Amino acid sequence: MTTLILLLLSIAGLLAVLRKEAGAKPAIGVMAGFGLVSLIFASGWLALVLFVGAIATAACGLPGFRSSWLTPRIFSMFKKVAPKVSETEKVALEAGTVGWDGEIFTGRPDWQKLLVDRNNGLTDEEQAFIDNQCVKAISLCNAWDVAVERADLPEEVWDFLKKKKFFGMIIPKSYGGLEFSAKAQSAVLQRLATNESLMVSVGVPNSLGPGELLLKYGTDEQKNHYLPRLADGRDIPCFGLTGPRAGSDATSLPDTGIVCKGEFEGKEVLGLRLNFEKRWITLAPIATVVGLAFRMFDPDNLLGDEKDLGITCALIPRDTKGMEIGRRHCPIGSPFMNGPIKGKDVFIPLDYIIGGPEMAGEGWRMLVECLSVGRCITLPSGAAGAAAGALGVAGGFTRIRRQFNTPVADMEGVQEPLARIAAMTYITQSSVYQTANMVDKGEKPAVPSAILKSQLTEMQRQCLTDAMDVHGGKTVTLGPRNYLGIGYSGAAVSITVEGANIMTRSLMIFGQGAIRCHPYVLEELAAKDNDDLDAFDRAFFGHAGLIFGNAARAFTQALGVGRPEVPFDVVTRRHAQAVARFSAAFGLCADAAMTTLGSELKMRELISARLGDMLSNLYLASMVLKNWNETQPVEGEKELVQYSLDTLLHRTEKALHEVLENLPNRPVAWALRAITLPLGRRWSMPHDDVTRTLARAISTATPLREKLLRPAWTTQVEGGVNNPVAEYNDLLASYERADGIYRTVNKAYAKGELPMEALHPEQRFEAAREAGILSQEDADFMSDYEARVLEMLTVDDFAFDAFAQQKDSVIEHNAA
Numbered sequence: 168m169t170t171l172i173l174l175l176l177s178i179a180g181l182l183a184v185l186r187k188e189a190g191a192k193p194a195i196g197v198m199a200g201f202g203l204v205s206l207i208f209a210s211g212w213l214a215l216v217l218f219v220g221a222i223a224t225a226a227c228g229l230p231g232f233r234s235s236w237l238t239p240r241i242f243s244m245f246k247k248v249a250p251k252v253s254e255t256e257k258v259a260l261e262a263g264t265v266g267w268d269g270e271i272f273t274g275r276p277d278w279q280k281l282l283v284d285r286n287n288g289l290t291d292e293e294q295a296f297i298d299n300q301c302v303k304a305i306s307l308c309n310a311w312d313v314a315v316e317r318a319d320l321p322e323e324v325w326d327f328l329k330k331k332k333f334f335g336m337i338i339p340k341s342y343g344g345l346e347f348s349a350k351a352q353s354a355v356l357q358r359l360a361t362n363e364s365l366m367v368s369v370g371v372p373n374s375l376g377p378g379e380l381l382l383k384y385g386t387d388e389q390k391n392h393y394l395p396r397l398a399d400g401r402d403i404p405c406f407g408l409t410g411p412r413a414g415s416d417a418t419s420l421p422d423t424g425i426v427c428k429g430e431f432e433g434k435e436v437l438g439l440r441l442n443f444e445k446r447w448i449t450l451a452p453i454a455t456v457v458g459l460a461f462r463m464f465d466p467d468n469l470l471g472d473e474k475d476l477g478i479t480c481a482l483i484p485r486d487t488k489g490m491e492i493g494r495r496h497c498p499i500g501s502p503f504m505n506g507p508i509k510g511k512d513v514f515i516p517l518d519y520i521i522g523g524p525e526m527a528g529e530g531w532r533m534l535v536e537c538l539s540v541g542r543c544i545t546l547p548s549g550a551a552g553a554a555a556g557a558l559g560v561a562g563g564f565t566r567i568r569r570q571f572n573t574p575v576a577d578m579e580g581v582q583e584p585l586a587r588i589a590a591m592t593y594i595t596q597s598s599v600y601q602t603a604n605m606v607d608k609g610e611k612p613a614v615p616s617a618i619l620k621s622q623l624t625e626m627q628r629q630c631l632t633d634a635m636d637v638h639g640g641k642t643v644t645l646g647p648r649n650y651l652g653i654g655y656s657g658a659a660v661s662i663t664v665e666g667a668n669i670m671t672r673s674l675m676i677f678g679q680g681a682i683r684c685h686p687y688v689l690e691e692l693a694a695k696d697n698d699d700l701d702a703f704d705r706a707f708f709g710h711a712g713l714i715f716g717n718a719a720r721a722f723t724q725a726l727g728v729g730r731p732e733v734p735f736d737v738v739t740r741r742h743a744q745a746v747a748r749f750s751a752a753f754g755l756c757a758d759a760a761m762t763t764l765g766s767e768l769k770m771r772e773l774i775s776a777r778l779g780d781m782l783s784n785l786y787l788a789s790m791v792l793k794n795w796n797e798t799q800p801v802e803g804e805k806e807l808v809q810y811s812l813d814t815l816l817h818r819t820e821k822a823l824h825e826v827l828e829n830l831p832n833r834p835v836a837w838a839l840r841a842i843t844l845p846l847g848r849r850w851s852m853p854h855d856d857v858t859r860t861l862a863r864a865i866s867t868a869t870p871l872r873e874k875l876l877r878p879a880w881t882t883q884v885e886g887g888v889n890n891p892v893a894e895y896n897d898l899l900a901s902y903e904r905a906d907g908i909y910r911t912v913n914k915a916y917a918k919g920e921l922p923m924e925a926l927h928p929e930q931r932f933e934a935a936r937e938a939g940i941l942s943q944e945d946a947d948f949m950s951d952y953e954a955r956v957l958e959m960l961t962v963d964d965f966a967f968d969a970f971a972q973q974k975d976s977v978i979e980h981n982a983a
Contacts, residue, residue: 233704265684268612269685271782282734288350306880336352337379338394339394345398357555361552363553364501370546406457408448410445422442445507476528489513501657549661550627553630594790597791618787673772673775739792755843764831827844
């Protein structure tokens with residue numbers, strides 16, 4: 168018994184030391200101390216084991232021994248198994264900054280680093296723009312008219328967007344732009360997301376495009392000429408990156424720019440002869456200036472000794488001779504301006520290179536640095552706005568739509584997707600708000616941008632799917648009254664563009680994060696490249712300490728021992744502690760996967776994707792926690808934040824389980840399971856009671872529904888297009904009164920107090936009035952209310968030949 172007690176105490180002591188990553192000396196002290204006690208009072212074999220452990224730890228902890236014998240051998244092995252990082256991968260890894268994503272990799276996230284920069288909201292100027300200019304713009308756009316009738320925004324909308332400088336949100340005021348914060352850009356796009364064509368048309372010029380590239384890299388001459396014109400819409404930009412053979416793999420550009428001499432404005436100058444073919448270029452059909460990425464070559468050494476200068480970016484006016492531009496693609500569901508660009512022997516002077524000739528070959532660095540910010544804003548904000556819009560109409564529709572004499576919102580089969588919409592709306596809003604705030608504080612979050620782009624657009628698709636499901640026939644019938652169908656079919660665009668979600672999830676999130684965000688891997692690879700033994704020694708043994716520390720933290724916290732102190736209230740404290748626990752488990756599994764698979768991990772995309780899922784869900788949960796900590800909660804929000812965090816942690820644990828099920832090295836997988844899931848999977852999906860609570864909260868007029876709809880368009884503008892969210896809000900404001908009358912009338916009908924042939928609601932209300940069951944006031948109220956309900960339930964129909972573009976091909980099936 169004494170031996171067992173000493174064994175358990177020594178293990179507990181080691182775990183305490185390892186959890187804190189206190190170093191070799193405390194671990195040696197624990198083992199030597201308990202070894203001595205064991206030798207005197209208990210078992211010699213336990214003392215032997217502890218002494219051997221102490222000696223081995225001392226040997227690894229003695230710098231002289233390590234550097235002369237151990238480290239060189241480990242370094243030699245590392246050089247053989249470490250993945251090779253290409254130059255283009257190095258550029259991508261070096262782009263952007265590491266913030267909270269790096270904290271998750273440590274296994275011991277410092278919450279103060281997340282909470283130190285509060286999101287203080289928008290300026291008065293920014294909020295006024297969202298409440299006025301944005302509302303005016305969206306009120307001029309009818310989805311059916313834009314997508315089907317004209318396949319374009321109305322001319323008055325284009326004019327308004329230019330006049331009010333929507334295309335100049337990122338451009339400084341000194342150049343005539345709005346100089347909005349990242350938070351304001353996000354809020355603008357969320358408000359415009361009711362119409363995807365409008366949101367994309369505004370978002371792209373303020374994301375990956377010439378404006379941002381010019382701001383960061385352009386010459387003074389380029390800035391002074393283009394930025395004021397881009398700000399006020401005199402120039403409409405597009406950026407040509409992808410093509411038939413270079414989509415997600417943008418580094419494999421087949422488009423070329425050959426350094427040569429040619430004629431420009433009547434003079435012979437040194438320039439580039441371009442040959443290119445681009446497609447999927449947003450705004451290309453109407454662009455007046457084209458940003459172009461191409462591979463630059465100097466075969467005659469006109470610029471120097473280097474023949475392959477690499478990817479380069481240039482600005483080319485639309486009317487440049489040899490460029491073919493103006494044709495259109497038809498993006499599914501939402502035909503915003505998008506099309507191909509081609510060029511055959513297009514000659515441009517070297518001054519057209521963004522940043523001038525000195526920036527030749529710097530195009531890839533320029534692009535990845537801009538993408539790290541743009542992907543945080545445009546599509547994630549559109550996803551958050553679309554989710555809020557889906558919540559507005561789904562909650563409203565399911566409350567006024569009655570089947571079996573009850574609102575469908577009270578049916579549990581409908582409540583499940585309603586609660587899911589509420590949670591995903593909350594998660595998307597929290598994530599874009601807080602990540603945009605990080606951008607405003609100077610961060611360039613490369614890995615979080617990939618997380619937000621892929622995860623939030625998937626949530627957008629799920630929200631729209633759920634909203635479609637609860638609407639039934641209302642939204643599968645296209646027409647002007649269908650406020651969901653076009654956006655639903657267009658969701659695939661967000662999934663695909665700016666890095667397809669399949670690629671982003673499988674390759675980028677963990678693939679980039681494992682090197683970029685890990686506390687030691689980048690240092691180890693740099694030491695390998697520089698053949699620096701001392702740097703490798705420091706990084707490797709620091710890495711070893713991290714591995715043992717994460718193992719200790721993951722194991723003890725999974726058992727409920729040693730939960731970390733977290734700066735959150737009782738509502739979310741256990742969730743924050745779970746994030747810390749899974750952070751340690753994630754860090755341990757990430758190191759195990761990299762160690763056991765080595766360079767093969769690049770090809771094990773399913774493993775990489777699941778590790779990426781763990782990182783993604785932990786990041787999103789952290790954003791929800793920060794948002795909860797900084798905002799004033801409303802009634803019902805406590806249940807929503809808990810539902811959201813329960814869902815994200817359930818997904819995290821599921822991804823962990825799947826990693827362990829599929830890690831090829833089975834003994835390592837078994838050991839990891841014993842450490843990270845010693846009690847099995849513990850995080851279940853939220854309870855049905857919470858599902859019912861949230862479904863009712865977003866389908867009735869509650870403070871929670873109002874808060875979730877703040878980013879969306881919720882007002883009706885006089886003279887503008889109909890806003891279904893505003894109409895549903897008005898109906899829900901009167902719902903309690905209407906529901907009581909429904910119950911009274913239906914009860915009277917069931918008792919036979921009303922004529923049996925009174926099957927329509929309108930007939931029953933009139934009969935109830937005549938029978939004295941309803942007052943004239945209540946009858947008039949219900950007559951108006953039911954007419955508005957019927958209008959929201961009605962779908963469109965068309966002439967028989969309305970959909971045929973070739974009218975003479977229409978078959979007269981019932982011709983006499």
